[in-house]
Amino acid sequence: xxxxxxxxxxxxEDDIFVESESWPGWMELIEDIxxxxxxxxxxxxxSRSANGWMEW
Numbered sequence: 001x002x003x004x005x006x007x008x009x010x011x012x013e014d015d016i017f018v019e020s021e022s023w024p025g026w027m028e029l030i031e032d033i034x035x036x037x038x039x040x041x042x043x044x045x046x047s048r049s050a051n052g053w054m055e056w
Contacts, residue, residue: 004043011044 011017011033020028027045035041038052046055 004040005047008044008047017044 008017011029016031016033017027017029020026022028033041033044035044038056039050040052042050042052042055
């Protein structure tokens with residue numbers, strides 16, 4: 001998996017991670033993204049280092 005920052009940027013560029021129409025000011029994924037851990041998922045969504053077990 002590429003770094004979480006690069007993956008997040010690619011998802012934004014590919015219009016998979018987009019601004020939410022339902023929640024202004026928030027982002028949402030419009031496709032399922034498989035991550036190998038909760039921390040990897042949290043890093044993508046938060047755009048920073050994160051402990052997925054604590055964030056979820």
